[in-house]
Amino acid sequence: MNWFFADAPRERLAAVRILIGTWAFVYLAARSVEFFKVASLGAPHFEPVGVTRILGGPLPVSVAMITLGASLVLLVLFVLGVGYRVVGPLAAVGVLWSTTYRTSWGMVFHTDNLLVLHMIALAFAPAAHAFALAKPPTRPARAGYGWALKLLVALTAATYVIAGIAKLRLGGLGWLDGEVLRNHIALDNLRKAVLGDWLAPLATLFLAHPGAFTIFSVMSLALELGAPIALVGGKPARLWAVGAWSFHLGVVLLMNIWFVYPLTGVAFAALLPVERPVGRIVSRLRSILRT
Amino acid sequence: MAHDPAVTRARIAAGVFSVGLLVATLSPLARDPKARKSDGYPLSTFPMFAEKRATKLTITYALGDAPSGARTLTPALVGTGEVLQARAMFETALAGGPRRIAELCAQIATRVAADGDYADVTAIRIVTGTHDAVDYLIDGKHGPEKLRGQCEVKR
Numbered sequence: 001m002n003w004f005f006a007d008a009p010r011e012r013l014a015a016v017r018i019l020i021g022t023w024a025f026v027y028l029a030a031r032s033v034e035f036f037k038v039a040s041l042g043a044p045h046f047e048p049v050g051v052t053r054i055l056g057g058p059l060p061v062s063v064a065m066i067t068l069g070a071s072l073v074l075l076v077l078f079v080l081g082v083g084y085r086v087v088g089p090l091a092a093v094g095v096l097w098s099t100t101y102r103t104s105w106g107m108v109f110h111t112d113n114l115l116v117l118h119m120i121a122l123a124f125a126p127a128a129h130a131f132a133l134a135k136p137p138t139r140p141a142r143a144g145y146g147w148a149l150k151l152l153v154a155l156t157a158a159t160y161v162i163a164g165i166a167k168l169r170l171g172g173l174g175w176l177d178g179e180v181l182r183n184h185i186a187l188d189n190l191r192k193a194v195l196g197d198w199l200a201p202l203a204t205l206f207l208a209h210p211g212a213f214t215i216f217s218v219m220s221l222a223l224e225l226g227a228p229i230a231l232v233g234g235k236p237a238r239l240w241a242v243g244a245w246s247f248h249l250g251v252v253l254l255m256n257i258w259f260v261y262p263l264t265g266v267a268f269a270a271l272l273p274v275e276r277p278v279g280r281i282v283s284r285l286r287s288i289l290r291t
Numbered sequence: 292m293a294h295d296p297a298v299t300r301a302r303i304a305a306g307v308f309s310v311g312l313l314v315a316t317l318s319p320l321a322r323d324p325k326a327r328k329s330d331g332y333p334l335s336t337f338p339m340f341a342e343k344r345a346t347k348l349t350i351t352y353a354l355g356d357a358p359s360g361a362r363t364l365t366p367a368l369v370g371t372g373e374v375l376q377a378r379a380m381f382e383t384a385l386a387g388g389p390r391r392i393a394e395l396c397a398q399i400a401t402r403v404a405a406d407g408d409y410a411d412v413t414a415i416r417i418v419t420g421t422h423d424a425v426d427y428l429i430d431g432k433h434g435p436e437k438l439r440g441q442c443e444v445k446r
Contacts (some may be wrong), residue, residue: 034372050332106379108330116333118381142301150307158316166324170341184340186424187348196365197374208429225361
């Protein structure tokens, strides 16, 4: 229990709020054209999942775009730390709704799940006690700030562990021989070839020399099932984060699938002393705004 | 500090919230990842790349007929920026019957007509192809393709 509540600087949690909130804003804004396209597909293509199951059919495109716009506005306030007790949960709901609506058109994506979980965790954490426009509280959060950072790391680890367990449940220990991974990579690139997308740059090279897939399979599973080591903190956690980042880079090179949240490193921000660089940027912005 | 009742209450609240969110995140482990529709969002079984699969794939897609031969069409021409969503759109149209295929074909033809990079494409064919992924990617061997629908690109 003491381990979970071991304190951490309030600035670190606030910096993580800024990084994840900014990332979510940029991501949703960059996806707005794509969001508009899928929101325009019409009822035959609408397959609600998660929270969008409350809908009887797709929203009018204008309403869908308004919800996306509202989510973006909330994210700006989230990053600024304004009215956080209300804005935090609303921004998390906005990201949950927007990403769920985008994935409710026949294909459940797996690239945004961790972002949503992190937003929910941050929404109910004292993440606006520093680096915020609102006046900082006179006394620190009673439960401290470390628990929220540990929760973010635990959520990250949990998603990787679930993915590893799914491989063992579906593929058994045979998953480790490399054939399952090789076949998935071949199939994924075939889909891209016939559906007009870019092939992954190293796919054909490795498919022609399949021996390496055994190594890739063992490393992938070790990384996923070993994710809880990130909770230890320090060097083991940072090494795991580097491994996870490399794993996602490998997925890009072999499958051209971009898990952008971990690839940018933001998914691992809670493991790092991010308050220093973020603090410098915040100070710089404040001095610019004063002049 | 640790004996302050307010601190204890705050820690209990934070602990309950954390355990609740973690249990929810791990709850997909109670579902069968094999079962179709068992996946959810954002609470996922993360079944991707886990199941044993053969390298043969049957998939529906569109081709643009040009004098130089059949051209593949980007997901944007199908109506989405995502390749997997494009695949889902073809599957939905196929399940909806010839009328839905014709509708999708017409929509693609309209986008192709407006895209200068595809000025040589005169017709769209929606086909279901069965290919061996390794043969297709390494040796360029294509499997059979069954025609599902076709339409003209009107300019």
